[in-house]
Amino acid sequence: MTQRQSPTRSANGLAQPLGHASLRRANLALVLRHLREEGSCSRADIADSTGLHRATVSNLMAELLDRGLVREVGTERAGAIGRPRRAVALDGSHVGALGMEINVDYIAVHGTDLSGRVLVERRIGFDAMGQGPDRSLAELGRVTRRVIGDMKRAGASPGGIVVGVPGLVDSGRGVVAFAPNLGWHGLPVADRLREELGGLRVPVTVDNDANLAALAEFTSGVAAGTADMVSLTGEVGVGGGIIVGGRLLRGADGFSGEVGHLPVDPGGARCGCGRVGCWETKVGFAALVRSATPDQAYGLDTVPTPDPEERVREIARGLADGDERTMGAVAEVGRWLGLGGSILVNLFNPRVIVIGGYFARLAEQLIPPAQAELEQLVIAGPAARCRFMASNLGFGAASRGAASMVVDHIMDDPTAIGSAPVAHNIAGQRL
Incomplete structure (x- = not known):
């Protein structure tokens, strides 16, 4: 039976x-x-x-x-x-899983087959902040079509697409409710991307980029399998994915993890969300660039928006050269990182806070002041036993997590995949 x-x-x-x-x-x-x-x-x-x-x-x-x-x-x-x-x-070598992320200054892609073989992985510099939603979604569609072609040439057709976006996402409807750093409000990303794909019938899901990064960290990152952890995205803004008891914490409406908008300084700078003194105005990459290299700050019309990796390398060069402005800016970010981290530890009692994106690239300079600040401010003190760890997934964590979500969708419903394609020889006969 x-x-x-x-x-x-x-x-x-x-x-x-x-x-x-x-x-x-x-x-x-x-x-x-x-x-x-x-x-x-x-x-x-x-x-x-x-x-x-x-x-x-x-x-x-x-x-x-x-x-x-x-x-x-x-x-x-x-x-x-x-x-x-x-x-x-x-097997599933003919079934692809396509994970994507569109952020302020890049589009990231991670495509695998069902067995985990990486078919395509890349990041394309793109000024989504400056281009607006219509041009951004047109570019996302262009990149998606090209990547699907690459995957098909590798022998796999995508069984689903998941797109990560930095903001509040109604994943059930595929709508970005509010992405402050992109300037998007009520944008139906899933429907718009389906339109861009034309006749390609591929399921499209949209989710918060930090949630997807947290899933990637939990399944394949430096703290993989840690049942209670927080993952922080170090981007222009800061998002958080929270794992509690081995499960992603989404909240009643799916909007949990907006840790970048914790109010930490009532007299601070205005945030992209319209409020004052949010945590990301202290530790977001835009804040660090503005402090360390003010002549190249985000939002200046005279400054092109290069790949974030190049911006991080410039900060790292300043540290290596002993530039006082850069060293002071990074140390200040480290202290604020620890202060905000202490709030998360007091709330969720995680064992690890994994820092990704630019945080990971500058971890050697950021973690010591952050850890010291955290240990001073956490109410449980040493009993909390929480430490910062640098991610090894780079700026591609969210797209990697997005691809793994596609795989999970297929695992949950194998009937979504049709019969396997039949191989033919050159003469067109079945093999």
């Missing part, structure tokens, strides 16, 4: 059993995730581990093979004299 059906909730709150289609979808997902976690194994092993009947596993496996999500990888023998068993493994 198959697994017992888990009830769902109807609109009136009463428990309802899963229908046949929903149960099959759940069982397909169960098998696929088992293969993702355990690697190759036989159908019998899958049945024993999942509690599914062996006949059910065989039936499910036939569908997964037809969809190209698994492949047979040979035989294995149970015991010294047992019958050989045909092993299967996760």
Whole structure:
């Protein structure tokens, strides 16, 4: 027999059993995730581990093979004299996962196949702050079309696209409610990107960039697997992704993690959100550039907007040369980083605060003052045992997390992927 059906909730709150289609979808997902976690194994092993009947596993496996999500990888023998068993493994080499991020001064891309093979990874400098929403979405569409072509040439068609945006995102509708550093209000990014893609029918989801970066850190970063952590994006603005008990904290409306707008200085500078003294006016990259190299500050019409990596390298050169203005600006950011971090530790008691983006590039100079400030201000003192760690994912953390979210969507619903393409030889005959 198959697994017992888990009830769902109807609109009136009463428990309802899963229908046949929903149960099959759940069982397909169960098998696929088992293969993702355990690697190759036989159908019998899958049945024993999942509690599914062996006949059910065989039936499910036939569908997964037809969809190209698994492949047979040979035989294995149970015991010294047992019958050989045909092993299967996760495949999905023809299924792509495309993660993207559009930020103030760049578009980042990370494309993989279902098994994790990286197909494309790049970052394109682009002044989204200055170009406005229409031109920005047109450029996002152009980049997306080009990347999809690259993925198809590598043998994979995207099974989904997730786009990260720095701001408040209604992910259910694909609408950016408010992105202060981009100047976007109520922008239907998912619908607009679908229009840009024309006839390409690919599911498009939009999410907050810091949430996506946190997912990447939790799954593959320096503190991977840490059940309670905060991930900070070091961009022009500052966003936070919060992992509590191994799960991303989204809040009632999906707007949690806007840590850059914590009010820390009532007499401070005006923020892009319209308020005064937000944390990102103290530690955002725009604030550091303005203090360290005021002649090249963001927003000056006379200054081109280069890739953020180049801006960071210039700050690092100033530190290496012992430039007093640069050293003072970085030290000040470090102190404010620790002050804001102490608020997060008092609220969420994380074990680690992972700092990404430009924070990670300048971590050697930023972490000592930040850690000292945090330890002085955290109410639990040494008992909190929280430390700053520099991310190793660079400015591509959000796009990497976006691609992993696509993979998770497919794992949750393998029926979203059609049958595997049939290989043909040059003469057009099936192989």
